[in-house]
Amino acid sequence: MKTYFSCCCPSLIPSRETARISLLCALIALYMLAGAALFSSLERPAELKAHQLWERRLRDFSYEHNINLEDLKSLLCHYEEARTAGIRAEQGRALWDIHGAFYFVGTVVSTIGFGVTAPITVTGKALLILYGLLGCSATILFFNLFLERVITMLSLLIFTCHRRRIEHSGLQGRTSEGDRNEDWKPSVYQVTFILFVAVLLVACGAASLYSVMEGWTYIQSLYFCFVAFSTVGFGDFVSGQREHHEDTWAYQVANCLLMLLGVCCTYSLFNTIAVIIKQGLDWMLRTLAWVFAGFAKICCNSDHYSNSVFLTLSLLYVLVKMTL
DSSP: OHHHHHHHOGGGSOOHHHHHHHHHHHHHHHHHHHHHHHHHHHHHHHHHHHHHHHHHHHHHHHHHTTOOHHHHHHHHHHHHHHHHTTOOSSOBOOSSSHHHHHHHHHHHHTTOOOSSSOOOSHHHHHHHHHHHHHHHHHHHHHHHHHHHHHHHHHHHHHHHHHHHHHHHHTOGGGSOHHHHHHHHSOOHHHHHHHHHHHHHHHHHHHHHHHHHHSOOOHHHHHHHHHHHHTTOOOSSSOTTOBGGGGGOHHHHHHHHHHHHHHHHHHHHHHHHHHHHHHHHHHHHHHHHHHHHHHHHHHHHTOSSSOHHHHHHHHHHHHHHHTTO
């Protein structure tokens, strides 16, 4: 059957990579739908409540100060436009001095993009396209090299421990060179675990600092660390933007170092988790092939199934089997 479909319908047989990416797309779509349903049930009531509270406050303020409601809303629209230029109701640090600009380009090349600062001139917008293209590419290369260094250090550490264990056990002469090389190579699970611990330690330490310096709760600080380190960058919480932070050089340096270390570790962790997910996809494809094979055997030994069902199951089995 497999040979038949290979000869007659080669274009219908997907490759291993095609089957994997199709399965991944389906799982991501289901994951996004589940996330949308979950967050909608959690956040939608709060959104409606916030809208009602805001409308009530606008009406009360308009009535108490004898201000036309439409004029008040027009003023608020102008303020929303001014926020793009860095105007805030509460005075903050300068956004486009050398320190603020350095913070901005850091969020660009790291792909965090908080959205607090954005160029408003046409020249600045055009220049940002070229600047970000080169800067983001170089930063991703740095993250990849960082992951390679982590794996190299883990390999040396595991090799050292393995060699000491052999020396203590007196089996150094009995172990082949190939076996020794296989033993000290770190697995993806070991690397993932170590990177997860590193991200956890950096996030917890950074959250302690941010909760003190920014006045956030510890949970808000942990939330900010994940949003920043994962380069999601919602912009609802941004560190180092208060006016008095311009005079705290130690905090500014610590903030930059924590951002760099957190993004590096988190990016590396995402890469190793992606490898594990890829292994999981391969396992699912093998499981599907095994299930289809079982159905095909049942159809062959039973008279209750029609020929069309048998051919359909056989085709599905061959399509999955050809990808493995």
